[in-house]
Amino acid sequence: MDDIAKAAGYSKATLYVYFENKEEIVSILALESMKKLYDSIESALAQQESTKARYESICRGLVHYQEEFPFYFKMVLDKINVDFEKGDCLPEEKETWRVGEEINEMIRDFLISGMEKGDLRRDLEILPTIFNFWGMLSGIIRLADKKEEYIKNTVGLSRPQFMEYGFHMLYCSIADDRSNQKTGRNVDE
Amino acid sequence: MDDIAKAAGYSKATLYVYFENKEEIVSILALESMKKLYDSIESALAQQESTKARYESICRGLVHYQEEFPFYFKMVLDKINVDFEKGDCLPEEKETWRVGEEINEMIRDFLISGMEKGDLRRDLEILPTIFNFWGMLSGIIRLADKKEEYIKNTVGLSRPQFMEYGFHMLYCSIADDRSNQKTGRNVDE
Amino acid sequence: MDDIAKAAGYSKATLYVYFENKEEIVSILALESMKKLYDSIESALAQQESTKARYESICRGLVHYQEEFPFYFKMVLDKINVDFEKGDCLPEEKETWRVGEEINEMIRDFLISGMEKGDLRRDLEILPTIFNFWGMLSGIIRLADKKEEYIKNTVGLSRPQFMEYGFHMLYCSIADDRSNQKTGRNVDE
Amino acid sequence: MDDIAKAAGYSKATLYVYFENKEEIVSILALESMKKLYDSIESALAQQESTKARYESICRGLVHYQEEFPFYFKMVLDKINVDFEKGDCLPEEKETWRVGEEINEMIRDFLISGMEKGDLRRDLEILPTIFNFWGMLSGIIRLADKKEEYIKNTVGLSRPQFMEYGFHMLYCSIADDRSNQKTGRNVDE
DNA sequence: GATGAATGAGAGTTCATTCAT
DNA sequence: CATGAATGAACTCTCATTCAT
16 A cells, blocks of 8 residues: 555555555456456457457557556456456456456457458367467466566567567467468468 | 464574575575476476377476465466576575576477477477467466366366366467377367 | 534534534533533423432433433543533533533432432432432443343343333432332332 | 553564454453452452441442552443353453353342341342442442542542442442441431 | 564554645 | 545554574
8 A cells, every 4th residue: 555655646544535445446456457458459459450460469469568557467367356256346346357258258259250261270169268368378478577588598589579479379379270370480481 | 484484393483593584485495396396397208208298298297286386386487587597696596597497408308309200390499489388388377277266157167177278279389280189189089 | 523524414624614623523512412411301300390200300311311312421421520620621611511510400409309308318418419329320321221232131121121220229329218219119009 | 552562561563472463452351350350359248247348348349449450440341241141252251251240149149148137128139239239339430530530629528438428328229228227427326 | 403572664544634725 | 615635643463583592
């Protein structure tokens, strides 16, 4: 609370004028977080046509999100859980959960559309794919952030370069073989 | 420190006889953690022949590791970072970093061997692949753990089932197309 | 202050336009309190003729007062003290003290009139009797309130029944033996 | 807690080494309190033979108790309630309640013995008398304490003198008329 | 070699009070 | 005339750390 107050430019006591307690503040931040992520991904998907381009903009959306709101990013991964669906939670938590569902809805549409176009594998099971996709994507971004220096030293890649490679790998896990994207930048000939 | 002391069967004060402070204890635990992970993966790789089987045992190794030492697992992801390489860190942290390097060495050998056998894509760039592989693998496990309930309710899969699907996806991101493993369990019969 | 402001229908800040601080508000409430008690007892005494009936209406007056203004009742017992007589107190506190004096005046008249009628013991020393009477009476009411449940369970009497017995006891402490009231309800028939 | 810590000569943090929380401290103090009161009254009753003398020693016991442990005295009146009998309370609270019951037991024996000797009224109902007796007795002591100065100025009696008069009055409320104690000090001729 | 006893610093929270508007 | 906005000081409680024995 000291930190939040300092960041907000107010005294700790002032926070309690506007919020019930720390839990409420955190849940409101989480909700903000989810909404921003939603917007980020929605606009990313809207601006692109091809499956690969849309895929890349989803990745970039999450990257930008993590860069702009690292605290929110961590929160989405750590704090948001099932209990949000049930009754014993703040209204903000319920809403957070709902927005999360909408995000999954968007990814679902993206996957189906990509499968219909023949860009993504037809045997993908939608729901398991969505969640594992999130897990892997956030895993890449998280690691690229935490070990940025280490990777630069050891691998010789900047954070964006490293992630780009990871996103390419991840795409291979959902792309259809017959569409030639699997080969990536190194095997163009 | 209370918990650690209780678990160690000593009094809190005694801990400070043997360790400088909490940070040192944590760094030692982290080292233990890394060593256990090393053993886990080493034996996993040794017991298998085929690339796919070895891949799966790596995944299983990390899963068991997370199940048995959730605290260590979290620590490897969160706390272990570049600074370990530099001078301003405890000797245990340096050692932890070294063990991490050895683990990467093992994964490197696994990847190269798989590529040579034609099971894994020949265009994989070793180092970027290693680290992104870790990022994605831990991302799957982490998510499967944090959102177990949610996934059960929404996706209808148990945690192991869900992770199995994820591991399959992840394998697709490194496997060579011509080896028929990409289609996974659905096409085995 | 929040509660007072809400109850008053004004904002907290507005309270400070009209009152110096919380202490002043409390002292004004205490004065109100004293006045209400005065009225309560005055009308109680006026409506009855016989000593016993007047006695009972005094008791009932204090009981109703406690029931209607528990906060005031507590205040009279706790907060109102000697300092009110001296200089270092708010004007309201002085006034509160004065009203208290008037109440004692009324009790004094009641006692004297009762003694003259032969209902009360002639050897009562007025002032010590007044104050001890207040002490005992409020002691009964206070205990009946605080331990209502306990008394119900242990003694098997409701709060009013219990207090009635107490008031009867208290009357015995001032009544003249030769007037037959001492035996109370048990000997009326 | 600041005050308790200061009084104990320790820091606030130290209190939490020995006690769970404030509630526990308070409940332990309350229990101590009750035990001391028990001892006080028990020895008072044991050292006297005649009913009047025993009565006076009970009063004196409670007075000394209030003088020595004003905080405990207040606590017994305010904080100890029925919930202590039930399950949702600390063990100390249960014990406190039990000691209270034992005290009442002693008063009961005193009353019965007094009635048998013919010193106390035979129509006293034991339980209602016990509790009202406590209410009135503590009411006298409480008032004598809170308004000591005021009584000195207005009534012209010291606190002990004032209470003595009150105890005399209270005795009249339980004494049998035929025993000549009712007349008190002023009517000796 | 081990610990009982103690604590400073800081956490989340509450509340009477202030002041510019 | 009234208040929205803000806070210092106090509260209960926690935890890593110290030190005499």
